[in-house]
Amino acid sequence: MRIYNYLLLTFLTIFLTGCLSTTTQSGALGVNRSQFMMVPASAMEEGANEAYKKVLSDAKKEDTLNKDVKTLQRLKTIMNNIIPQTAVFRQDAPRWNWEVNLINEDTLNAWCMPGGKIVFYSGIIDRLDLDDDEIAAIMGHEMAHALREHSRERASQDELRNLTLAITQELIGAPGAVMQLADIATYYTFSLPYSREHEREADRIGVELAARAGYNPNSSVKVWEKMGEISTSEPIELLSTHPSNQSRINSLKEDAKKVYVFYERANEGKK
């Protein structure tokens, strides 16, 4: 019996160690933490696609989808400038089906689902009066969460802890599973606050992505400070899932300095 327990433990250790990996290459700022990944990437992506479709069709019904063509075009240009830079962190990412949509709603929020499905709400752009550098700062940060697959990591941690949601590979084939996966993608992308560690990683990768794409990395500091100011008088949706504090902003200032050279390089010859 003891031997059996020993073998079981050995197998379990081998299995769990096999789930440890890192989703991205470290980039200039050195994000290289090992991540525990048990939930299959295909499950997260399938769920995210379903959830994204639902968000868009709801917005369409409410007649709030992509009403401001000019701003939508700005968002698309910024996204298209950032996409090629994702190769620094993951070889496969430039070929993802990245997508951005603009929902006309007075919400101060933006997010990116697993697989690269982005939404910006008009509220965050209009009320914070965001310029392109600032939009790139937010978009880079959100894209970084997707590149690092933070949602899948959190779902994996919960699965390991045998918490609320049972996600297994078998589930994908079960009737109605697609909706369940969509709920999972929704929950881990924009219901649950990201941990401090995930926020720092998304800051580091995001600021480098924006700089390499030719956007001023100092804007990332400006944008979080702007949000901090407004949040004293009204709730900001984005801050509920992306908790921020002064020490994080200070670290971001240091990061911005380090990647400033990429910004300069990207703009060489443009002037």
Ligand SMILES: [Zn+2]
């Ligand atoms: Zn975040």
